[in-house]
Amino acid sequence: MRIDKIMELKKRDSLLLYKLQLLDLKIFQIESRDIEKNLNEIQFEIKKIEEEVKKLSNDLKEKELEIKNIEGEIADLNKRGDKLKETLSSGKKLSEKELNSIQSEIDKIQNLIKKNEDIIIEIDEFIEKTKEKIKKQREVLDSKKKEGLNEDIKIKEEKKKLEIDKDEYIKKREELIKKIPEELLNFYQININRFGRKIISVVIEDRCSECGMILPYGLISILKNSDKSINCENCGRFLILKKDIDIDF
Ligand SMILES: [Zn+2]
Secondary structure (H helix, E strand, C coil), X not given: CCCCCCCEEEHHHHXXXXXXXXXXXXXHHHHHCCCCHHHHHHHHHHHHHHHHHHHHHHHHHHHHHHHHHHHHXXXXXXXXXXXXXXXXXXXXXXXXHHHHHHHHHHHHHHHHHHHHHHHHHHHHHHHHHHHHHHHHHHHHHHHHHHHHHHHHHHHHHHHHHHHHHHHHHXXXXXXXXXXXXXXXXXXXXXXXXXXXXXXXEEEECCEECCCXXXXXXXXXXXXXXXXXXXXXXXXXXXXXXXXXXXXXX
C-alpha cells in the first residue's frame, strides 16, 4: 500500500491508527526526553569553577614564592649594607672620595630595599584579593554541588515515574495493536516516520491540523457523510474529523 496518490481508509481504521499514533508519540517523548540536561549544565559549571579555583591557587603559590625570593634579595642587600656600615665604623682611614663612594652605595642599597618592600606590599594585596576570590568561588562551588545532588535525586524520581508511564503506554499499545489488521499495522509502521510521527491528522475548523491547509468542501463533505477517511491533498496525511475521534466505530 502506497500513500503517494489519494487513497482511502475506513474511518474505523484511521481512528485505530490515530490512537496508536498518540501512544507512540507519548512513548517517543519519554524516550527522547533529556532529563539530565540540568544536571549536565550544573556539572559543567562545577568543572568551570573548579578550574578557576585551581588557577587562582596556582597564582597564589607563584606570588608567595615571589615574595620569598624578594625577601631573600632584601636579606642579601641588608648584609651588603651592614658590611659597608662596618667599614665606615671600623675606624679605618678613608679618603673623602672613598667615604662618598661608600655612602652612595649604602644609599643605593637602601633605595633598592625600599623598592623591594613596596613590591612585597603590592604582592601582599594581590594575595589577599586572590584569597578572597578563592573563598567566594568555593562557596559557589559548595552550593552548586548541593544543587547537583538535589537534581540527581529529582532525576531518579522522574526516571522512575517516566518508566511507569512508559510501561503503561506500552501495555495499552499491545492491547491496541491486537485490534489492528496486520496489513494496516504494516502500512502504519512503514509510513509513520515519513509524516513526522503523525500519519493521521485531525480536521479542525475545516483545516488539516498538521499542515494547516484549508480543505475543499467536497473533501469535508466526504468525511462528514461517509465512513471514509481520505488524504489531505497537501501533506498526504489521513484526515479524521474531530467529532469522530470520540466515537468508537
Ligand atoms: Zn495536511
